[in-house]
Amino acid sequence: MPRSTRKSTSGASTPPSSLSSSPPTKPLYPTISLRSSSPSSSSNNNNNGNTMSTARSSLINVLNRPHHSTPSTSISNTIVTASKLSSIATNSTDFNSSDEDTLYSDQSTAASSYASSIISGTASSLDKSNLTSADIAKIYENYLEKPFVNTKSTIKHSEFGHCNNPNWRWTSQWNTDEPIHPTEEPHPPYFTLLTTYISYILLIVIGHMRDFFGKRFRPAEYAHLMPQNGYAALNSDFDSFYTRRLKQRLEDCFARPVTGVAGRSIVCYDRLSTDENKTFNLTGTTTRALNVSSYNYLGFASSTGGCADAVEACIKKYGVSGAGPRHDASTLDLHTQTENLVARFVGQESAMVVSMGYATNSTTIPALVGKGCLVISDEFNHASIRFGVRLSGASLRSFKHNDMDDLERILRDVISQGQPRTHRPWKKILLIVEGLYSMEGSLLNLPHVLELKRRYKFYIYLDEAHSIGAMGPNGRGVCDYFGVDPREVDILMGTFTKSFGAAGGYIAGSKQVMDRLRIRSHATCYAESISPPLLTQIIASMGSIMGVAPPLATPPALIDDDKSLSGDSVSVRSLRPTVYGPAPSHILPTWMKLPLNLLNGTEGRERLRRLAFNSRYLSSGLRKLGFIVYGHRDSPIIPLLIYNPGKMPWFSQLMLDRLGPDKTPIVVVVVAYPATPLITSRVRFCLSASHTKNDIDLILRACDEVGELLGMKYGKQTMTVEEVISSAEELVSASHAE
Amino acid sequence: MSVVQNPVSTMMATAQSPSSTEIPAPLIPLLSSLTSFIYTIEKFFNRVPGSPIIVRYIKSSYQNDPWRSLLELFLLAFAIRTVLKGRTRGEGEGKSFIKLTEKEIDELVDDFNPLPLADDPTPADSFTLDTVPTIHGPNGIKVKTSPNGKTLLNLATPNWCGFIENDKMKDVAIQTLKHYGVGTCGPSGFYGTIDIHTKVEADISSFIGTEAAIIYSQAFALVSSAIPAFAKRGDIIVADRGVNFGIHKGLQISRSNIKWYAHGDMKDLERVLQNVERERKRKGGKLTKKFIVAEGIFENDGMILDLPKVMELKKKYKYRLILDECQSFGMMGAHGRGITEHYGIPASEVDMILGSMANGLATGGGFCAGSQVVCQHQRINSSASVFSASLPAMLATCASAAIEILKSQPNLMTSLQNNILIFRQQLAKLEPENPFDGSINKDALISIPSFINSGLIHIFLLNPPTTEDGANHLLEEEESILQEIVDEVMTSSNLLITRSRRLRSQEIFEPEPSLKINISGYMSKKDVENAGKGLKAAIIKVCGSE
Helix, strand or coil, rough: CCCHHHHHHHHHHCCCHCCCCCCCCCCCCCHCCCCCCCCCHHHHCCCCCCHHHHHHHHHHHHHHHHCCCCCCCCCCCCHHHHHHHHHHHHHCCCCCCCCCCCCCCCCCCCCHHHHHHHHCHHHHCCCCCCCCCCHHHHHHHCCCCCCCCCCCCCCCCCCCCCCCCCCCCCCCCCCCCCCCCCCCCCCCCHHHHHHHHHHHHHHHHHHHHHHHHHHHCCCCHHHHHEEEEEECCCCCCCCCCHHHHHHHHHHCCCCCEEEEECEEEEEEEECEEEEECCEEEEEEEEEEEEEECCCCCCCCCCCCCCHHHHHHHHHHHHCCCCEECCCCCCCEEHHHHHHHHHHHHHHHCEEEECCCCCHHHHHHHHCCCCCCCCCECCCCCHHHHHHHHHHHEEEEEEEECHHHHHHHHHHHHHHHHHCCCCCCCCCCCEEEEEEEEECCCCCCCCHHHHHHHHCCCCCEEEEEECCCCCCCCCCHHHHHCCCCCCHHEEEEEECCCCCCCCCCEEEEEHHHHHHHHHHCCCCHHCECCCCCCHHHHHHHHHHHCEEEHHHCCHHHHHHHHHHHCCCCCCHHHHHHHCCCEEEHHHHHHCCCCCCCHCCCCHHHHHHHHHHHHHHHHHHHHHHHHCCCCCCCCCCCCCEEEECCCHHHHHHHHHHCCCCCCCCCCCCCCCEEECCCCCCCCCEEEHHHHHCCCHHHHHHHHHHHHHHHCCCCCCCCCCHHHHHHHHHHHHHHHCCCCC | CCCCCHHHHHHHHHHHHHCCCCCCCHHHHHHHHHHHHHHHHHHHHHCCCCCHHHHHHHHHHHHCCCHHHHHHHHHHHHHHHHHHCCCCCCCCCCCCCCCCHHHHHHHHHHHHHCCCCCCCCHHHHHHHHHHHCEEEEECCCCCCCCCCCEEEEEEEEEEECHHHHHHHHHHHHHHHHHHHHCCCCHHHHHCCEEEHHHHHHHHHHHCCCCCCCEEEEEEEHHHHHHHHHHHCCCCEEEEECCCCCHHHHHHHHHHHEEEEEEECCCCCCCHHHHHHHHHHHHHHCCCCCCCCCCCEEECCCCCEECCCHHHHHHHHHCEEEEEEECCCCCCCCCCCHHHHHCCCHHHHHCCCEEEECCCCCHHHEEEEEEEEHHHHHHHCCCCCHHHHEECHHHHHHHHHHHHHHHHHCCCCHHHHHHHHHHHHHHCCCCCECCCCCCEECCCCCCCCCCCCCCCEEEEEEEECCCCCCCCCCCHHHHHHHHHEEEEEEEHHHECCCCCCCCCCCCCCCCCCCCCEEEECCCCHHHHHHHHHHHHHHHHHHHCCCC
């Protein structure tokens, strides 16, 4: 593949097109102007200004997805400017992730063997068609540490995989052809349901029998569950039954001790239990495994690279302590800078950061609603939301997961009935929903919710813990994904753990709301403030997703936020293509030095597009293999249904001790009741931009192996695993999962 | 025979003797078709598998008593209704539910006019926000509140041993960064348990002297989540009225039966315990879990808990003690182990010790130390532990490093105690009773309930502005007087202090306004002495004229 083509095509969607020659009225990011009312939409597809948004988004995806056979012919001025940008990037010495000096895959899509996944380099010398298991094992010996390609990058391959094929990119964006929710839920065979129920009944019966005899014959082991010396048991045998008798059987799948960075791969300590999982003994050895369990959507969990360097500089300057509560002289300039940046990032007026993601919800909700207010909550909302609502004293109604009809029915019901008994109207109604549900992988139907909001006048509290950074062409969450104005949502909440490789959470909203929260939130008054190195990691990673201006040009629309324009600001606002622009460099700390690839946003963009590809590829691939997979295909969380409780530990173990010839261990998270409904226990893959396509191929192969062995393909298998791997790009670009 | 008689018997009659005269002629075809219809249904019913069983059951249940069958029918209907009923409460069936037409609902929806999400800030709100200082550059004992402003001595931030600016901890943090990165990217259950988490837990438990410990990623969330992990509905919690806000929230979530005792009053505690005991004996019933919740050094006023007495009562009445040492850990005792060390009571006798690594160790997060059973229980049942990302690696390693320093350098605690003494001596002359020589001062301006060895010092105004009848404090005015003192010491003595910030209207017992001082052992004696003098002068200047 000619190199120039690759540059220009990958640049087609690279954001910082306004760096040089583009006219100032052009929108900054061609891919994001979904709002059809915006005059800027024309620029995206050159002359087709009035094309419907569906057509546009599919065109965008074509633009973003070059093919070998069809070098992109749609050369526009965007592409020209982008290639200039990438040449600037090449000149930079510490340009590290989009490696210009590596080879590209020349794989043929028809080849159906392990070799098809292997990028040229090591494998090119081997005969691709007949590799023996031993050959494959040899090739994959150091698979997690050493890339198949040569690279100069300073980021370790084990933390962030090097993957250069520009075809393996996608833009996370709402395609109106694709339903937000599947029209019908996939159902397992009745036999599976029956065996699952029988398994649980069996587990419960055996558990009670063991308890019955255990209490009589080995009372010492039950001492902590029984009242003794006049003290009631701290934890009654009834309350802990599930933990002791069901969860303990799977104990090895949970809380495996690890070390190092939870990046693309992770090092687990090997452990054994000799007393039925009551205690574990470390064997002293470790295993490096491919990590599809950690929330590391954009791959910013890293011990090297631009962000880590910035954090190091911060530790030297600030130390590690956030010290006391924000109001007690522990608000640093760094806090204010982070808050300004977060507000820009999510497209809100103002933002506030809290030192723990869980506490962000649990300390904010009580400051917003109280007695006489109603909270309407999705039934699958996170525990922190439920905790916060309970603290607030507001009434609670919950609606069926993502069921908009049920929501509307409840809204009509509560507004017409008013408060119970008194029938007074509710003071406020707050709808609390999540953008992306962490156990289901399902997306919120935000356009529909906003429609309901206009009719029923409730407020929206949108928890974007998992969607921020992971969804949308600009990584700004579900508002970005659906192309709606984030300011239509009253409160945006999110965390820094998942996409930014830090910890803590934020709340963003209008200035008035945020001021009230700053005064009334428990966290600002009583909880420790977030520590400086974490803030730096947030600023560096967020800045690199946004790009920093300069070197990028400040989009004209953002000027009105600075209140520098008074008279003609109205006309400027109407031209605003999007609320998402680069971060103005003056709001970043002056001491922070970021490398050019982070400053100009190429790195961030690359990560967003890799994550989008990976998510869609694995989700579609697993469906084709006949697994039952929940959630939206653009979701980086991919739950694969297991059902039978007995299969859970097996699945986890077989992914770790691989049967396949490559022998690369994979760590997965299995989730069961109470985090999920009793029968739908599942394994949950959390994908990351740090995974290469080859990693996803491995996961597919491993799932195929194990799924075949454990009889987990409950759906209809339409493709073999080799077919899936060779047609990855087609699967991703197809607009329907079927 | 009238027409309204039992239709079945009529039909039987019709079938057997169609020529019967008493039925009006037009009804005969109707009745016969009805009969054949019933016959078809019966035939069909008999073909259904299991139908003889149902018939037999109905016959045996009927027993010539129609009321019996009616009752069973009623029960069946009730069961079906229960099954079909909505899962959530208030699903539109309650007594006060009013059935409305769609049009009426539409009108009500149009009329619905909710309050704004956030009301306009009141002057008090703006005052609160405007008086929050921002620190430019690093935090520590010397700070700047504007980029080019003068350097202030920081008496507002808890930094008892000067760990904030400790270079060794910075080195440890950088080492950790190079091996572990920044975030852990997951809750502890899902590959978020790093080896150093296990290490810091072991370090904490061996330092304090308990069997085990569990760390949380925020101290405030720890306190409000660890309590409801154990105390459930029906359990009894006896709590000090002066406990901090986090505990209040934990008690609220637990839904337990909460009894308050007067702040710091051991006699009242015993009285409450006796009352509970008496009530339990009177009512009988199951043995429930009973907890005493208190703080080592109280966050709201710096007072110390009389731990020996509490231990005695707890053992006597068989309570478990949940001791919040978020302030006292890293501040009290010869090595900073908290008030257990201060009183020489083994920490293993306290059931749960909650501590903050943000205050005492200047990193972040909190811990709960206790027995193996207590800690293991929280790993599965404490919501803030299960559902939250684990503590960032560098905060954990720095906590380990800080504990190492505390263990090896007892002089850190002695210099802290010296500084506290110097500072308190300066202010003693303004207190009604001098805590050092017991002399009585008639012109006293302030009262300091804080324990004499406590690094956290709360200063209350002795003559706060009150309403005309003197019954209630004018909180807002009092706070503005305190703010005046804060501003005065900043300009005249280069001190940064803070008044304690409260969430008015969200607190269970409104604490009185106070000035909050944190002394650091890292400050020089000269600085502390000057700070005491400066604060004294400012208090006299602001309050003395009245």
